[in-house]
Amino acid sequence: MTKILIIDDEASIRKMLRKLLEKNGYEVIEALDGKQGIALFKENGPDLIVTDLIMPGKEGLETIRELKKLTPDIKIIAMSGGGANEPEMYLEIAKKFGAEYSFSKPIDNKELLLTVKELLDQ
Amino acid sequence: MKDRKICLLFIEDDRVDQMAFERYVKNNKLPYDYTIAESVAAARDILRSNSFEIIISDYMLGDGVSFELFDLFKDLPVIVTTGTGNEEIAVEAMKLGAWDYLIKDPEGNYLKTLPATVELALKRKQNERQLKKYQENLESMVRERTAELRAEIVEREKAEEKNKKLEIMLRQAQRMEAVGTLAGGIAHDFNNILYPIIGFAELSIEDLPEDHPIRENLMDILQGAKRARDLVQQILLFSSQKETEQKPVMLQPLIKETIKLLRSTIPSNIEILQDLYEGSDHIMGNNTEFHEIIMNLCTNAYHAMEETGGTLKIGLKKVEPAHLNLPSREYCCLSVGDTGMGIPQKIIDKVFEPYFTTKKLGKGTGLGLSVVHGIVKNYKGKITIESEPGKGTIFNLYFPITLKTEKAEKLFDQPSLGGDEKILFVDDEKAIVKIGVRFLERIGYTVTGQASSIDALALFKSAPDRFDLVITDMAMPGMIGTQFAKKLMEICPDIPIIICTGFSEGVDLETARSIGIKDFINKPILRNELFSKVRQVLDQSKKDKK
Numbered sequence: 001m002t003k004i005l006i007i008d009d010e011a012s013i014r015k016m017l018r019k020l021l022e023k024n025g026y027e028v029i030e031a032l033d034g035k036q037g038i039a040l041f042k043e044n045g046p047d048l049i050v051t052d053l054i055m056p057g058k059e060g061l062e063t064i065r066e067l068k069k070l071t072p073d074i075k076i077i078a079m080s081g082g083g084a085n086e087p088e089m090y091l092e093i094a095k096k097f098g099a100e101y102s103f104s105k106p107i108d109n110k111e112l113l114l115t116v117k118e119l120l121d122q
Numbered sequence: 123m124k125d126r127k128i129c130l131l132f133i134e135d136d137r138v139d140q141m142a143f144e145r146y147v148k149n150n151k152l153p154y155d156y157t158i159a160e161s162v163a164a165a166r167d168i169l170r171s172n173s174f175e176i177i178i179s180d181y182m183l184g185d186g187v188s189f190e191l192f193d194l195f196k197d198l199p200v201i202v203t204t205g206t207g208n209e210e211i212a213v214e215a216m217k218l219g220a221w222d223y224l225i226k227d228p229e230g231n232y233l234k235t236l237p238a239t240v241e242l243a244l245k246r247k248q249n250e251r252q253l254k255k256y257q258e259n260l261e262s263m264v265r266e267r268t269a270e271l272r273a274e275i276v277e278r279e280k281a282e283e284k285n286k287k288l289e290i291m292l293r294q295a296q297r298m299e300a301v302g303t304l305a306g307g308i309a310h311d312f313n314n315i316l317y318p319i320i321g322f323a324e325l326s327i328e329d330l331p332e333d334h335p336i337r338e339n340l341m342d343i344l345q346g347a348k349r350a351r352d353l354v355q356q357i358l359l360f361s362s363q364k365e366t367e368q369k370p371v372m373l374q375p376l377i378k379e380t381i382k383l384l385r386s387t388i389p390s391n392i393e394i395l396q397d398l399y400e401g402s403d404h405i406m407g408n409n410t411e412f413h414e415i416i417m418n419l420c421t422n423a424y425h426a427m428e429e430t431g432g433t434l435k436i437g438l439k440k441v442e443p444a445h446l447n448l449p450s451r452e453y454c455c456l457s458v459g460d461t462g463m464g465i466p467q468k469i470i471d472k473v474f475e476p477y478f479t480t481k482k483l484g485k486g487t488g489l490g491l492s493v494v495h496g497i498v499k500n501y502k503g504k505i506t507i508e509s510e511p512g513k514g515t516i517f518n519l520y521f522p523i524t525l526k527t528e529k530a531e532k533l534f535d536q537p538s539l540g541g542d543e544k545i546l547f548v549d550d551e552k553a554i555v556k557i558g559v560r561f562l563e564r565i566g567y568t569v570t571g572q573a574s575s576i577d578a579l580a581l582f583k584s585a586p587d588r589f590d591l592v593i594t595d596m597a598m599p600g601m602i603g604t605q606f607a608k609k610l611m612e613i614c615p616d617i618p619i620i621i622c623t624g625f626s627e628g629v630d631l632e633t634a635r636s637i638g639i640k641d642f643i644n645k646p647i648l649r650n651e652l653f654s655k656v657r658q659v660l661d662q663s664k665k666d667k668k
Contacts, residue, residue: 105316106320106351108387111387
């Protein structure tokens with residue numbers, strides 16, 4: 001079964017994404033920050049990662065860079081809460097760091113699922 | 123003036139006095155053109171059909187007193203004569219309007235003073251006339267000035283009113299800015315909170331059968347959360363200060379992407395049609411803002427047809443609109459049309475006002491179209507609306523086509539920095555090799571990438587003339603960059619080499635040059651620096667070879 005790793009410091013977001021992805025047939029692993037994310041990545045080898053950008057401790061951008069270094073083929077989706085603390089350009093920078101897709105929260109469940117499917121099919 | 127005769131009327135009933143006057147005038151050659159009237163009646167007749175400069179009149183005449191003629195005298199100088207012993211009469215005469223008087227002495231000596239008196243009276247008349255002129259002039263100046271002042275006051279009042287309006291606008295803008303700053307600050311947290319609300323609501327709705335009683339409650343929750351999401355976005359966009367970057371954008375792919383997204387979010391009772399012309403024209407703008415425009419218009423269209431269903435049509439064509447008061451050139455016309463309820467004529471002008479909305483409470487913020495309008499204006503375009511209540515509405519947006527294209531933006535500005543030489547690019551990180559190869563190939567070089575210095579060395583050995591330049595990373599497992607470079611130069615002494623090094627790796631220009639390395643580039647590699655150093659080194663090595 002396809003594994004997806006979710007990295008976000010917000011518990012309710014992790015919970016919601018877990019429900020959504022499990023419902024659609026994916027196996028879900030959760031991490032609450034970049035450090036845990038990378039550790040779990042090494043342990044479990046997920047096929048796709050959905051990660052928040054601004055988190056305490058290791059930042060999302062750094063995490064993306066490290067993950068890409070470890071496995072350049074890994075598909076990464078970056079997401080951000082936006083606002084003054086996280087201008088839109090972070091989403092662009094995430095792509096420069098290697099994320100295949102980035103979106104601004106909240107996003108429609110349908111759109112996220114479509115994107116996940118597209119990336120995994122590649 | 124010396125030749126000029128004074129036109130004079132002499133009213134005197136006494137024959138002796140008449141003759142004395144005539145004689146005096148003749149003897150002294152006085153310049154009088156005189157007429158004699160013997161009575162009030164005679165004087166009246168003469169005055170009716172002749173004009174005089176001055177009147178000398180006896181007070182007592184055969185058929186009356188000269189005062190009866192005063193209305194006919196008007197404002198002419200009048201000198202009254204009266205016999206001796208009648209000084210009081212003379213004084214009275216003055217009070218009544220006579221200009222001067224002469225007392226007739228029996229000897230006729232009074233005539234001696236006549237010329238002086240006449241002259242004085244005429245002088246006075248002249249002065250009066252001048253004064254009147256000055257007065258009139260002054261009055262007209264005052265009138266003019268008053269009109270000017272009145273106009274100034276009106277102007278000032280208008281300016282004050284305008285000021286008041288501007289103040290109101292300023293306060294509104296400041297309020298918006300405060301809201302924007304606040305929104306910006308909490309938007310991050312807000313979005314994080316909204317995301318699970320929307321997500322869970324959607325998940326739950328999916329799990330319930332269509333007729334389940336709770337489903338409707340959940341849909342209301344979802345709608346509210348989506349509204350909140352849109353509101354935060356609108357406020358952030360509406361109150362964002364900086365001018366967003368504009369670059370040449372092609373609308374066709376953008377519209378297609380957006381339609382894809384719409385299809386998954388708009389219910390199936392609304393048909394979506396697209397009619398986009400085939401072309402590669404570009405418009406100066408910003409992808410995000412175009413997306414915003416299309417989404418706003420399509421959302422409005424969808425709301426107009428929500429209950430009844432209908433067709434949403436998105437079109438794009440190239441036009442040269444003559445009737446829109448726009449600078450004459452080619453435009454892209456983006457149209458978004460619906461078959462919904464239409465917009466009544468009387469509110470069509472207001473639709474772009476911020477916060478103006480006809481939607482029910484709960485649908486929309488009223489900011490959407492004002493945002494669209496702001497963006498279109500910024501892009502130097504125009505929006506028009508065609509609408510018929512009951513039939514539908516079409517929004518037409520005109521954007522000027524730019525001659526700049528995306529390709530020109532993608533390549534480095536100076537095409538002369540490209541080349542067709544063969545480059546070997548070595549770095550232990552595959553991703554960096556990939557990027558390096560892609561960058562350099564884009565501007566014309568033939569590039570071979572290697573992620574292992576050992577393999578790269580073997581490749582080089584097998585065909586040393588194959589490459590014009592080698593670019594290598596410094597920190598590589600097994601063999602560091604400087605070692606690798608030395609080995610390359612053992613095979614081919616004058617091969618130009620560029621080393622890429624991070625700050626901490628202890629390679630400076632001195633060290634590099636001493637080994638024979640031509641140049642180094644700091645990591646992270648900046649594209650423009652890479653291009654210019656590659657070109658520089660290659661040009662230099664060409665010169666060195668000659």
